[in-house]
Amino acid sequence: MFRLSARSTLLRAACGPSPAVAAAAAGRAQQAYRNLSSSSPLYKEDEKAPAATINAEGGLARTDDSVRVEYPTDAEMPQTPIVQGRGGRHFKRTLASFSLEGRTSVVTGGARGLGLVMGQALVASGSDLAIVDLNQQEAELQAKKLLEQFEKENPGLDRLPKITAHYADVGDPESVTSSISRILAEHTKIDHLVTSAGFTENFDAISYPYDRIQKLWNVNVDGSYLFAVEVAKHLMERKAPGSMVLIGSMSGSIVNVPQPQAPYNAAKAAIRHLAASLAVEWAGAGIRVNCISPGYMLTALTRKILDDNPDLNKKWTSLIPQGKMGVPEDLMGAVVFLTSDASKYVTGADLRVDGGYTVT
Known part of the structure; x- marks a missing residue:
């Protein structure tokens, strides 16, 4: 003071x-x-004052080792609801370059959370969609729901989007290659990739089990790299342009408080720099690679974490200039912009969607 x-x-x-x-x-x-x-x-x-007391009062920006959140098992994961997509046929004046008509998009981690909502945004903008997830049953269910929602919002269309579900362990090279082959067998081509498969956990660095750190890096970093490389190979073989969006996090630019998550922060920093590096490497092939870094988003999983740790909500929102957490729908416009021709001169960028968190 x-x-x-x-x-x-x-x-x-x-x-x-x-x-x-x-x-x-x-x-x-x-x-x-x-x-x-x-x-x-x-x-x-x-x-x-002990760290926990200081953090509860919002006095200092430091981590609190007492905050521990382990990523839930698949059976414990809450299901993500389908949100409003296009909202029905409309004729408002919009740049034609935002359209994804005739394109095919792949979204990893697309059966839940941010991946599902971003996949819905791509479908609403005209793209066919391949949902990739470790839980194929959930992916198939959500593919069906997405199509039903699209039909409800857009009655009487001659052609409906093609939405398929595919299994992949994103950190396993053979599984990734096999998944890409199955997607191409169904869709014949891939134009866009969104790597949304990933997860976070909260352990202090000294106590974090090493095998869990390896899994976190495998899914977040290796998964993005392996899918990006396979899609790039396909685009280069077709001699076709394409765009990719790697999903990072504001945690790749700042250190979150009070929850300790050093390996996750480092993994998302890697994603941000990976996107920039691939953007430079593949620019000559007409492949754009960008990154979206979301802030705190109220997904079904985040709501569960906040229910279990009520002090986190107050701490997090107190540090966001807009005074509130985001919702998954806040990423819909961002992902359409970066995949579409509306951003055709944008590559290697990191688009932060965080309510201003990282600028304070």
């Missing part, structure tokens, strides 16, 4: 209208800083 007051005094001195007042204020502030940097500690050792 004292540090902040001293800094504020300096700022007022720098901005004040009177040089004499400014000089006096600056002198007082400098003396305050000298006092702070003396041999006397700001807090005595027995007066320091």
